[in-house]
Amino acid sequence: MANSPTCATASHARSEYQKNLFILKQLVTKDFKLKYRRSVLGVAWSVLNPLLMMVVMSIVFSFLFSANIENYPLYLILGNITFALMTDSTNAALVSFIEAAPLLKKVKVARFVFPLQKVLFALVNFSFSLVAVAIVMLWFRVVPTWHLVWLPVCLALLVVFCVGIGLIIGSLAVFFRDVIHLWGVILTAWTYLTPIFWDFQMLLDRGAPAWVIGIVKVNPMYNFVTFMRDIFLWNQSPAASTLLMCAGWAAVTLLIGIAVFRKTQHKFILYV
Amino acid sequence: MASTTAPEYAVEVNDVSMVFNMASEQLNSLKEYFIKLMRHELFFSEFRALKHISFKVRPGEVVGLVGTNGSGKSTMLKIIAGVLEASEGTCIVRGNIAPLIELGAGFDLELTARENIYLNGALLGYTKDFIDGHLDEIVEFAELRDFMDMPLKNYSSGMVARIAFAIATITEPDILIVDETLSVGDVFFQEKCERRIRHFIESGNVTVLFVSHSLEQVERICQRAVWIERGDLRMDGPVHEVCEAYRNQFA
Numbered sequence: 365m366a367n368s369p370t371c372a373t374a375s376h377a378r379s380e381y382q383k384n385l386f387i388l389k390q391l392v393t394k395d396f397k398l399k400y401r402r403s404v405l406g407v408a409w410s411v412l413n414p415l416l417m418m419v420v421m422s423i424v425f426s427f428l429f430s431a432n433i434e435n436y437p438l439y440l441i442l443g444n445i446t447f448a449l450m451t452d453s454t455n456a457a458l459v460s461f462i463e464a465a466p467l468l469k470k471v472k473v474a475r476f477v478f479p480l481q482k483v484l485f486a487l488v489n490f491s492f493s494l495v496a497v498a499i500v501m502l503w504f505r506v507v508p509t510w511h512l513v514w515l516p517v518c519l520a521l522l523v524v525f526c527v528g529i530g531l532i533i534g535s536l537a538v539f540f541r542d543v544i545h546l547w548g549v550i551l552t553a554w555t556y557l558t559p560i561f562w563d564f565q566m567l568l569d570r571g572a573p574a575w576v577i578g579i580v581k582v583n584p585m586y587n588f589v590t591f592m593r594d595i596f597l598w599n600q601s602p603a604a605s606t607l608l609m610c611a612g613w614a615a616v617t618l619l620i621g622i623a624v625f626r627k628t629q630h631k632f633i634l635y636v
Numbered sequence: 637m638a639s640t641t642a643p644e645y646a647v648e649v650n651d652v653s654m655v656f657n658m659a660s661e662q663l664n665s666l667k668e669y670f671i672k673l674m675r676h677e678l679f680f681s682e683f684r685a686l687k688h689i690s691f692k693v694r695p696g697e698v699v700g701l702v703g704t705n706g707s708g709k710s711t712m713l714k715i716i717a718g719v720l721e722a723s724e725g726t727c728i729v730r731g732n733i734a735p736l737i738e739l740g741a742g743f744d745l746e747l748t749a750r751e752n753i754y755l756n757g758a759l760l761g762y763t764k765d766f767i768d769g770h771l772d773e774i775v776e777f778a779e780l781r782d783f784m785d786m787p788l789k790n791y792s793s794g795m796v797a798r799i800a801f802a803i804a805t806i807t808e809p810d811i812l813i814v815d816e817t818l819s820v821g822d823v824f825f826q827e828k829c830e831r832r833i834r835h836f837i838e839s840g841n842v843t844v845l846f847v848s849h850s851l852e853q854v855e856r857i858c859q860r861a862v863w864i865e866r867g868d869l870r871m872d873g874p875v876h877e878v879c880e881a882y883r884n885q886f887a
Binding site for chain 2: 375394
């Protein structure tokens with residue numbers, strides 16, 4: 365008959381945690397499959413993309429900014445992929461609730477999984493761009509050092525930071541679609557405020573006003589990018605101030621994110 | 637919590653009201669919102685889809701929900717299924733639910749049937765091992781073995797419904813919610829679905845909430861009926877009495 369009593373395995377997840385974990389896995393797998401379905405190069409694109417970007421940017425900017433940067437292409441690609449992890453994950457998390465509308469309206473599902481899904485998916489893509497970094501390091505014969513053990517710490521903090529932002533903007537976007545446009549503007553401004561292709565030293569050398577330097581230093585992405593370059597390029601442990609900044613920003617955004625999400629999530633279904 | 641002495645109920649609906657804000661226009665932009673806020677024009681007309689509904693269902697009971705279109709039946713089921721949250725009151729559900737409310741909700745049309753079975757299974761709270769072990773059974777029941785690796789967008793709606801029904805009912809749920817889903821698929825599959833639901837009912841362990849516009853079907857399947865009309869609980873009792881009263885309103 366249809367129901368098999370012989371099956372020894374439990375049919376349902378033992379806890380909400382286990383259930384949500386499986387849902388998350390399935391959703392991230394779904395994103396991954398859909399992204400690369402019917403593309404000839406498939407996953408290779410995630411490696412090629414940052415490489416191509418790096419090549420283009422190095423050609424243009426190496427004449428402008430690279431005077432005192434060793435291994436400028438490596439400097440560039442590290443900045444690019446780190447910043448891209450933030451933009452990709454927050455851009456996707458921004459509309460995650462809105463896009464999950466069909467699901468939210470029909471199925472009982474913990475809502476926080478959607479921004480989390482997008483951030484984790486961006487992390488998966490990020491891991492492929494690390495292959496690109498490895499290629500560049502090989503090319504320039506940069507020998508990796510033990511400082512790379514810091515990588516999980518950096519990524520964990522960055523993911524927490526992105527989840528926090530994702531929860532905030534994702535929740536707000538449900539009620540005000542303007543947030544979607546606004547976020548595009550903020551990201552553009554943020555890109556230029558972060559030393560991705562330029563060098564922080566340049567600001568100091570050219571006597572930038574203290575408040576500009578202050579803003580850049582407080583900028584969370586400056587700290588995350590510096591963290592990445594410390595461990596990959598400059599072969600040193602991150603400075604305590606960098607580490608504290610990253611951890612502090614991660615904690616603050618996550619807390620605000622959770623607060624905003626908790627306060628608004630019950631009304632999502634009426635607005636998505 | 638300890639004082640609640642009714643673990644014998646599978647579903648407890650306590651004084652549930654559902655209020656929707658019916659904005660005359662939906663405000664999706666900050667500018668509009670602040671302009672309205674400044675002008676003190678930020679009014680919403682309230683729409684009460686459900687008004688102080690209470691009923692309790694024992695495990696193994698088969699309850700039909702009747703009422704005319706737009707009277708709140710589906711809202712009630714969605715609250716019980718946990719999709720909507722009640723504005724007031726509480727709804728306590730004990731056990732796992734197989735919601736056959738909108739078949740194929742949570743399906744991604746770009747994914748293949750096989751991938752969708754896992755995705756949907758996850759949403760239903762199944763474990764991966766369980767789906768692995770029952771994949772054949774699901775495919776068997778849906779009778780779509782040859783199409784397992786085809787994207788769902790190439791399926792007909794009837795085929796999608798078959799897969800959805802097969803996943804949701806592969807294991808005996810504690811509570812089964814059926815919302816007119818039996819009207820999908822061809823006659824043979826409809827009969828197959830009804831047989832499976834009947835099998836659940838006869839086992840005596842499954843609580844069934846059943847919504848249908850076919851009173852005959854309700855009378856055939858249910859023991860008890862709840863009549864919701866324009867958000868009010870009009871009547872709750874043995875199926876024949878309620879259906880009789882429901883019919884008489886049109887007479």
